[in-house]
Amino acid sequence: MMEEGKDTSSVGAGPEPASLESQSSDSAKSTNVLTRLNQRITSVRFLEARGIERVPESERHDVNAADYMQMTLLWFSTNITANNIALGMLGPISFDLGFVDAALCATFGSLLGAAGAAYMGTWGPASGNRTMLNLDKVVARYFMGYWPSKICALLNIVIMLGYGMIDCLVGGQVLSAVADGNMSIVVGTIIVAIITWAIVVFGMSIFHIYERWAWIPQLIALFVLVGSAGPKFDTFITSSGDARTVAGNRLSFLSLCLSGAVAWAPAGADYYVYYPPTTKKWKTFTMTFLGIGLALVFATLLGVGLASGTFANADWAAANEVSSGALILEGYSGLGGFGKFLGVLVSLGLVANNIPGTYSASLGFQVLGRYGARLPRWFWSCISVIIYTACALGGRNHLYDIFENFLALMGYWVTIFLTIALEEHLLFRRPHRGFDWSAWSDPSKLPLGLAAFTAFVIGWIGSIMCMYQIYYVGPIAKLASDEGADLGIWVGCSWAMIVFPPLRWLELKQFGR
Template sequence: MSAFSGHYSGDEEKSVAGLEDAQDVYMIEAAPDRVIVRRFGKLGPLLSRLFAYGVEARGVERIPENQRESKNAWNNILMWWSVNTVFDIIPVGVLAQSTFTLSFRNSVATILCFGALGAVATAFVATLGPITGLRTMIITRFSSGYLGCTIYSVLNILTQLGFATTTVILGGQTLSNINPGTLPSVVGIIIIGVCSLIPCFVGYNMVHVYERYAWIITLTCMLFLCGLGGKAGYDINAQKPLEDTGHALSADILSFGGIVFGLFTGWAPVAADFNCRLPAGTPPMRVFLLTFFGLYIPICFVTILGAALMTITDPAYVAAFRGGSTGGLTAQVLSPWGHFGQFILVLLALSVIANNIPNTYSAGLSMQALGRPFAIIPRFLWVLLAFVAYTVAGVAGREHFSTILSNFLKILSDWTAFFIVIVAEEHFIFRRKNGPLGGYNLDDYDTPSKLPAGVAGILAGCFGVAGAVIGMSQTLYTGPLGEMVGAEIGFELAAAFSAVTYLPLRALEIRLTGR
């Protein structure tokens, strides 16, 4: 069997539980729109019209090689650039000083180092999209089985909804701060949510079209913000007297580093979703490098900008931050430009839409990945449900943005760490060309009896959770090692525990089951 066997051939016969015959399997991969129209009977004509207008019918089904697009992989770097050159990345840089009292120099060093680690991990996952033609969550079935995929999908749904919630809160609050008293933050949150929903409802192609160009406007606005901040006066030594020393400083760096790592790896569970239509022959190294730089350069730039804005010591700027957090500080930085500055602030507030689109789109896919009963419901309906969920959550939690952001990103880095480790070990050790399994039999992606039992992946994930709990250091709970170190080391222990346990467990699983 070749390293990546199992690509669809029109002559082969397959049987998948829950589908009527081999023709249904062919149709759901090759023409999902026709299957959905037939499946929903009286609603079929309405769905057919939606698909005719360009709404994407394909969900988590594998994309046959003869339906892959010949789009240049270079488009991926533009997409990630748009997704991450956005206003809602700035508050992460702000946390370095506001929460962890790090000096500007230590903030930058932490962002660059932990960011590189997170970008490498996410870029690896992105390479699996063209290789398999599958969405990220479905790929986990080859390491953790059908049940394991369901567990990861639940975690990813919570992840993407959590990201989306923080995004709409920041965007909505910023819009309401432009002319205080004219636009309630609730209305601003709904505006951001609706604008994020539209391209995701339509689907893959519109997502890529929007993300291909959105970065041009937002990068220009970021450069304006950077320049005006410099005019206000950056003082890179401003936080130095407030910074901890010795062991406490190391703890602050580790805790903030975990947040930065989570910011990067938060994209890992969706990284393959947006390039699974690239030809299978696309060089993995090209996909890796384009994804790496598409993440690393913009995220580092914007987070460092956020840290730099916190070094402005002018009393008016300090008061603006205390009164309106990141949105208030940004408005103050842009205030010398008057109405044009307000226009730039509007564009920055709307830039979060580019960041929220992947969250919304992939949340719908993860809902489908929960299992066949969920997969038969059209993707765009799940996207609509995701929109409702995070918009309601944003409205309810709009007064606690900083707390939600800090705690959420800490927890996020923990589970994505062991998720990445398990997928990587499966790919490089057990699925390598001359490895125990010799590659991926891609025809088996929706056949539980031919997928791994999942015991190894699930147990290794449980050990990862145990490592995260032991190393946790948060307001609600501090683990024994987290207390001993005095810092959040959850993601490091989660990755280590899973890495050590998955290898022997998976080897034993293969020996006993042969899959």
């Protein structure tokens, strides 16, 4: 596993001397106190001091087979979790899909989204920059331009905090069910949040160690769940509605599963910045794809199975009325105390999903501007945990609505960005020019971003016109079926794909960059 070195010159070390001279003596004294406090905290052993700075090649390490395997284990641990089981439940429960339809949509949607996240992961070793930092410092400055990239950085923070909210909420539901309701969902949610905070505040080294082993108890617990609950899966349920309605629901659920996987794309390279530039891109892609894809397929299929059982099993249906976490625990019924122990493992497994999102969100806050960059990563980690914990407590009775609306909406912009990035890479960079990573801070050598921003906005317009959510149904989505179908990802990507190449060609011809 790759360990990272300490960098006591990281962000959060306080303002420059010149700025201190312009402040009052009281302000300067306050700043010095905060600086000393930050230096004392970052001196704690194993706590990562580095923030958004690029990792120089001198601090990176040789890569071997174990490091490539670490990529897969990291992403497998992150996604073999209860929140993705709850995502799979939406197929039969919310979209009225049969077992086969829901299983196929979950499988192919998850794999397609995993491919997008794996592609973005390949940029970490190449540049030494985090992806969202790439969105401000490297990759997206080349794809989107300087200012438009900040929009993506802000949206990534929303994704990561949203995932934190869902993780804490599902974990709280399972813990509450284990305690037979004697522990409230509020208390369970806070427990998951505190454990996440205790790990993520230390940064990358502890995070990699945790993710290397976290998948083992999760996989054991879920294999037992398959054996315990599998006989009660109803694989014979069929999709409800006429042909147009079923087709629309299939597409909507596939898009939702795609969104759940591709949401990792903006953070895909955050965890590879200590890998050397010689790291093989195809190996990085393959190992990341396997980690995300295998975990999500297994978890969502398990969710589809649990949801199918609610149609024929009254106890399961009653548990689902309480919460998705209660339904997961009901799958262990008959195992007594051992089943409750496994339920605790499943609930705490959500920490593995929550840690990378919180880590990336804390870096995202630093990206937004110089004021955010002055505050250290550990501080923003604390703020991130507080924000999504409060949101989870406020939305604890609306998990399915949060899943359906939040994931789909975030999937729109991520897939549009991926489309622009792929076209810039394959059509305009690869044949003629590569990426000069040393020019990341020189605006005169970076694209203006006019073409990418215009394509991004046009793609968003297409997504809005074709989205199908509780709060809004686009005019085109209404035409797809009687109950609507979520076409946002597909139309948004296609519109951006069509308009970006000619606009980028004009931009290069006019400005040469």
